[in-house]
Amino acid sequence: MSFYDVYLKYKNFDFEGFLNSVTDNQIMKILSKEKLNDLDFLALLSDKAKEYLEPMAIKARQLTFKNFGRAILLYTPLYLSNYCVNQCAYCGFNCKNKIARKKLSLDEVRKEAEAIASTGLKHILILTGESRKHTPVSYIKSCVEVLKDYFSSISIEVYPLDTEEYAELIEAGVDGLTLYQETYDEKVYMEVHLKGPKRNYRYRLDAPERACMASMRCVNIGALLGLNDWQKEAFFTGLHASYLQDKYPDVEISVSLPRLRPHLGNFAPRSPVSDKDLVQIMLAIRLFMPRAGITISTRERPQLRDNLIGLGVTKLSAGSSTQVGSHALEDRGDGQFDIADTRSVAQIRDMLYSKGFQPVFKDWQAI
Amino acid sequence: MDDKLVIAGQELSSRLFIGTGKFPSHRVIPEVINRSGAQVVTVALRRVNLDYPEENMLNYIPEGCIIMPNTSGARNAEEAVRIARIARAACGSNWIKIEVINDNKYLLPDNYETIKATEILAKEGFIVLPYMSPDLIAARRLRDAGAAAVMPLGAPIGTNKGLKARELIKIMIDEIDLPVIVDAGLGRPSHAAEAMEMGAAAVLVNTAIATADDPVTMAEAFALAVKAGRMAYLAGMGVVKEYAEASSPLTGFLR
Numbered sequence: 140m141s142f143y144d145v146y147l148k149y150k151n152f153d154f155e156g157f158l159n160s161v162t163d164n165q166i167m168k169i170l171s172k173e174k175l176n177d178l179d180f181l182a183l184l185s186d187k188a189k190e191y192l193e194p195m196a197i198k199a200r201q202l203t204f205k206n207f208g209r210a211i212l213l214y215t216p217l218y219l220s221n222y223c224v225n226q227c228a229y230c231g232f233n234c235k236n237k238i239a240r241k242k243l244s245l246d247e248v249r250k251e252a253e254a255i256a257s258t259g260l261k262h263i264l265i266l267t268g269e270s271r272k273h274t275p276v277s278y279i280k281s282c283v284e285v286l287k288d289y290f291s292s293i294s295i296e297v298y299p300l301d302t303e304e305y306a307e308l309i310e311a312g313v314d315g316l317t318l319y320q321e322t323y324d325e326k327v328y329m330e331v332h333l334k335g336p337k338r339n340y341r342y343r344l345d346a347p348e349r350a351c352m353a354s355m356r357c358v359n360i361g362a363l364l365g366l367n368d369w370q371k372e373a374f375f376t377g378l379h380a381s382y383l384q385d386k387y388p389d390v391e392i393s394v395s396l397p398r399l400r401p402h403l404g405n406f407a408p409r410s411p412v413s414d415k416d417l418v419q420i421m422l423a424i425r426l427f428m429p430r431a432g433i434t435i436s437t438r439e440r441p442q443l444r445d446n447l448i449g450l451g452v453t454k455l456s457a458g459s460s461t462q463v464g465s466h467a468l469e470d471r472g473d474g475q476f477d478i479a480d481t482r483s484v485a486q487i488r489d490m491l492y493s494k495g496f497q498p499v500f501k502d503w504q505a506i
Numbered sequence: 507m508d509d510k511l512v513i514a515g516q517e518l519s520s521r522l523f524i525g526t527g528k529f530p531s532h533r534v535i536p537e538v539i540n541r542s543g544a545q546v547v548t549v550a551l552r553r554v555n556l557d558y559p560e561e562n563m564l565n566y567i568p569e570g571c572i573i574m575p576n577t578s579g580a581r582n583a584e585e586a587v588r589i590a591r592i593a594r595a596a597c598g599s600n601w602i603k604i605e606v607i608n609d610n611k612y613l614l615p616d617n618y619e620t621i622k623a624t625e626i627l628a629k630e631g632f633i634v635l636p637y638m639s640p641d642l643i644a645a646r647r648l649r650d651a652g653a654a655a656v657m658p659l660g661a662p663i664g665t666n667k668g669l670k671a672r673e674l675i676k677i678m679i680d681e682i683d684l685p686v687i688v689d690a691g692l693g694r695p696s697h698a699a700e701a702m703e704m705g706a707a708a709v710l711v712n713t714a715i716a717t718a719d720d721p722v723t724m725a726e727a728f729a730l731a732v733k734a735g736r737m738a739y740l741a742g743m744g745v746v747k748e749y750a751e752a753s754s755p756l757t758g759f760l761r
Contacts, residue, residue, distance in 0.1 A: 204528075205664050205665070205666065205713065205717065206664055207528070208527055208528020208529065208530075208716050208717055209528065209529065209530040209716075210527070210528055210529075210530075256557075259557075259558050259561065261555065261558075356581075384611060385611075388608060388609040388611055389581045389608035389609070389610065390610065391610055430610060430613075495530045495531075496530055497529060497530055497531050497532065498561075499553065500555055500558060500561045501552070501553060501554070501561070502553060503579065504552045504554070504579070504589065504592060506588040506589055506592065
């Protein structure tokens with residue numbers, strides 16, 4: 140059994156028919172339930188449910204406070220390298236793009252780490268493009284060894300790995316995985332991933348599960364919103380999270396809601412996701428999975444992020460850049476995409492305090 | 507009234523223990539602790555940040571309180587033991603609340619792994635207070651493993667549902683010669699009072715206080731409820747009668 144079997148179950152489902160048939164009564168009933176099933180969740184992604192965003196928000200807020208309190212975990216991404224062998228239509232690191240490529244030396248990793256750690260952050264997410272030649276697992280492992288001196292939690296957002304490779308990195312000190320399926324629709328997946336190992340849909344789809352099998356502590360998944368109908372993508376993201384949480388109850392499962400951002404290249408979102416849509420997705424996921432973490436990154440602009448706090452968000456990135464070497468180096472590689480919220484860690488911290496939330500800098504202890 | 511709770515030789519006059527997660531700011535914690543009168547405060551090691559004084563929870567706990575680090579995040583006995591050892595060094599306290607959870611959906615504790623961790627840590631000289639699902643047999647094993655008290659959940663953590671596990675906790679109180687501290691699930695002061703009336707030695711509260719609109723006042727409300735419940739228990743409550751007493755008793759002719 141893999142999540143692929145769940146995907147197949149709904150692959151030919153009449154989404155449009157179902158979403159158009161949702162009634163007021165149905166939504167009201169769902170809002171009074173403690174535990175939602177798959178189709179309740181889907182109903183909350185319908186146009187009809189859009190008329191109920193306020194009651195959904197009230198419930199989402201209560202559930203979030205109950206389960207996470209008024210506390211938001213802060214982290215920042217650290218780009219190790221932008222070398223990539225894939226041709227993803229929507230990504231700045233696309234191997235066809237003529238951009239400044241760079242890979243941090245271990246000495247540079249230390250410099251970047253020092254700069255980030257001086258902001259108080261203790262959680263870091265390290266990223267690479269997909270290039271087993273430039274950034275093999277052994278390189279990632281060496282970086283983790285350096286970063287351990289500065290951070291109490293290290294997550295990876297790199298190309299999908301085998302179970303044994305995940306285990307190796309966990310042993311080295313990694314405790315979290317972020318991996319986006321980008322799109323759950325197999326057909327669209329093949330259309331936007333034009334060349335490279337990333338074209339292997341199943342290998343990527345099963346990667347979060349392999350990390351769970353390797354005993355990863357936290358696994359964070361998501362779809363790149365904008366590539367395909369957001370209702371379907373949000374639905375499969377929720378089902379995927381729920382599948383993993385049911386099967387691996389000891390793993391903390393969380394969800395990110397990344398929207399496509401402008402990048403070097405000329406891919407336009409096929410299926411734009413409005414602010415209202417984004418809020419609806421977040422609320423529906425919170426109601427479907429009350430205990431799942433929800434991340435909103437600096438892809439979103441400050442005003443929107445500030446308003447999303449308290450509706451279900453549990454993690455925020457801060458002081459972010461998608462450039463390789465941006466925290467401490469003069470010599471930088473080009474970025475993956477443009478970020479919208481350029482505020483510093485201190486600014487995000489102050490914003491959280493002013494809204495009555497506790498910024499959490501440390502929520503794990505490497506053991 | 508000289509009514510002290512004694513845990514591992516330590517005399518406590520407050521029977522309300524406080525958790526420190528979920529607050530809108532660390533800055534509110536000193537006032538919460540003061541108004542609650544709590545003498546035992548639990549802190550998750552995962553949140554202890556020694557590198558950043560302003561964010562370090564330990565700096566917000568008033569002097570004189572017993573810091574009881576907890577092993578939040580431990581998925582098995584081995585991880586709990588490792589966290590406990592780091593916590594002892596980081597917090598300078600040998601009290602430890604063992605929390606072993608490998609179910610992220612309901613956050614229910616794993617009694618089996620908890621017993622294993624208790625055995626190891628008690629031998630190492632820790633004062634061990636294990637968080638557990640209410641179960642008499644597991645509580646006996648925890649006692650035999652060296653626990654200083656047992657802490658059954660009243661309802662799943664964070665739910666504010668109250669004393670849903672009442673019957674099972676009552677049995678533990680009646681049968682176990684260790685303090686039984688109700689931890690988790692108490693959403694209102696009246697829930698805490700109910701636990702104390704029943705004979706619980708103390709209660710541990712976090713979510714209900716931390717997520718209240720006014721955590722400081724809620725802390726005091728819980729303190730008062732705990733006191734009232736304890737006094738009622740000590741005073742010996744009247745029996746709840748299932749029947750009315752007729753003015754002309756049916757057996758009156760026997761006189």
